[in-house]
Amino acid sequence: MASDSANDSPARDLSRNERLILSLIRRHGPLARAALAQRTGLSAQAITNLTRKLISEGFLDPGKVVRGKVGQPSTPLALAPDGAWFLGLKLGRRLIELALVDFTGSVRMHRQEVCPFAHPDRVISFARQGIDTLAASLPAASRMRITGLGIAAPFRLWDWGDEMAPWRGRDLQAELARDLPFPVFLENDASTACAAELVFGRAALPADFLHLYIAHFAGGGVVLDGRLRLGPRRNAGALGSLPMPDGRQLLELASVATLEARLGHPLPPDDAGWEVPDAIEAEWADEAGRALAFAAMSATALLDLSLVVLDGAVPAATRARLAEATRRALAAMPAAGIDRPRIVEGSLGRSARMLGAAALPLSHFFQPDGKLG
């Protein structure tokens, strides 16, 4: 994940326990020093020292003193919104998006471009120009605190047809890193969707789960011990390549591409104008749900999971229908020796991949192990 240039960061490297404090506050919301001591297992004194530094360096804001309880009032510490800034670039076939995200995970600025097909030169100029504009709009003090750019891109773009052939041999990460003053990270877009759920997601998730993301293709993420496993070649969660009972692979059954094939025409890259006849969507959901249930059971047997999070670049109603179809299919599968996992919907939908892209530099500099999650 880390680019080779990942060392030229503006801020000093935070220690493990400083990162731990930040990630606890990120997950649980503002916490008092005493609460941090309890959750980290560190002494109150250590927390005092660490938070003093984090506050003075602008990563934490002391909130309003909380009175009304027995004992000395506590001061909750919150993430300072402009403690650090992150850029997220999401690359799709027809839609390119760029976002500037603050330390709390809020998208503070956003631009996008729709094009018939994304050519590398076009993506790069869109990114360069967009980054310049977004950065320029920040006050100088904050501009200095942009810590990195994350890119969410499908792997093997050039396999998507002749239009995408120009991508072969291109290294978007390196080309953009060359003239940016901060490191650039790149991951598979389904991985970043999962990362977003982990880092910014609203729901209280268990430490181990499988994340399924249904976009033009289907992809996934495997979370173990609270961390996203990318695999030695960053190809973990290649759900699309999962073998299916009928001898095909999952990507041939469960993706927006298969829905478009049933429909006979492409669907728009946003909810507006997403119109699919009910019968067609229902049939598609049925077939896709069976495939996803099969994937869910495979992962459960292999990794002892109990939860599957299902999300995608589809309208909420479609996602709900797919989740329901998956639950039905799951109930029909044999499960001797294991428990069927629970299926829940993700909380981020279409924006998951872009948010996850921004989460790449965030994780590198601010998560406890420099890893996702």
Next chain:
Amino acid sequence: MASDSANDSPARDLSRNERLILSLIRRHGPLARAALAQRTGLSAQAITNLTRKLISEGFLDPGKVVRGKVGQPSTPLALAPDGAWFLGLKLGRRLIELALVDFTGSVRMHRQEVCPFAHPDRVISFARQGIDTLAASLPAASRMRITGLGIAAPFRLWDWGDEMAPWRGRDLQAELARDLPFPVFLENDASTACAAELVFGRAALPADFLHLYIAHFAGGGVVLDGRLRLGPRRNAGALGSLPMPDGRQLLELASVATLEARLGHPLPPDDAGWEVPDAIEAEWADEAGRALAFAAMSATALLDLSLVVLDGAVPAATRARLAEATRRALAAMPAAGIDRPRIVEGSLGRSARMLGAAALPLSHFFQPDGKLG
């Protein structure tokens, strides 16, 4: 994994870096202090201090000084064979085994009992008596250094038929721990087989792989980042429950039980007297190989693996045939988007589960994270 009584160990807890040093020497053989400094990333001074303590406490032996190279001669440090002792109890349907294993992983004593079916009371008395006898045969100094007992047992024994019903409600770990002066650990036998390969195995294994173990049932282990993942409910690698293309589960296709079913009679618990007509074994290997190949591809897509280790409680020739059948089946599977994993045979065979049982206390006290691997 850790029993509740896992704290009453004879020796003090070793620090993380002490454990790291021991595990490096366990994996690579005797190493000089300079080599340890390089591999751990610690300073030479730190290594001097840490190894001094490890030697004085009897965990490391300084070997013969190595001369003949430029510079001051180096002294390789080796594991002291009687630095610690471990007991491994392997529980099967018809064969119960107990081993006393030294710090280097050598089985120093071994006893076993064959019985029509393993009744819990019988297992407990065999274990108690065996442990007493083995411990008594050690000199007092070494007896003090027995650090724990590991048990390798199939999960859900009581589902194996009426004979095994007495196991329901029994807690072997707790019952044995009650009157032993060291902690007791228990894991699924397929997990321990994987652990043995990881801790004691001869081959240089990558950090991520899938381990398949074919015994009466089929089980597995998932190794990520060099560590065995047991899952939140210790049920990871439940290969047998993996859904298969035909709607069945893997355990119905690939196990010694399915071979016995084809054969019409049970096979012996050791290589002697293992006689299977060639045609029957070939057909079985074909079917099982297809199932294992399916499992291998599922795991590869999910976790980005590139190696599958295949082992089992079968003769080497049978294992080789099964591996070959798996490779053939693998080649026939669709693999768009991923690479097919390599299939290699394990190095421990029938003894894997018992050795892995002994590896449980070893890992708890001497592996860097107290985890397997």
Next chain:
DNA sequence: AATAAATCAATCATGTTGATTAATACCGGA
């Protein structure tokens, strides 16, 4: 003389513990 292994001595980073201060709620007695 160059090289490599290992150690010595001093120091630093990062945590701990125990005593101390601060601000509040709770509660019994006037």
Next chain:
DNA sequence: TCCGGTATTAATCAACATGATTGATTTATT
């Protein structure tokens, strides 16, 4: 009902412990 003592909790101060580092030094060899 008010009032002051006491328990409670948050946070800090000061001293210290642990486990590492660095730079100089010693040793044995080619």
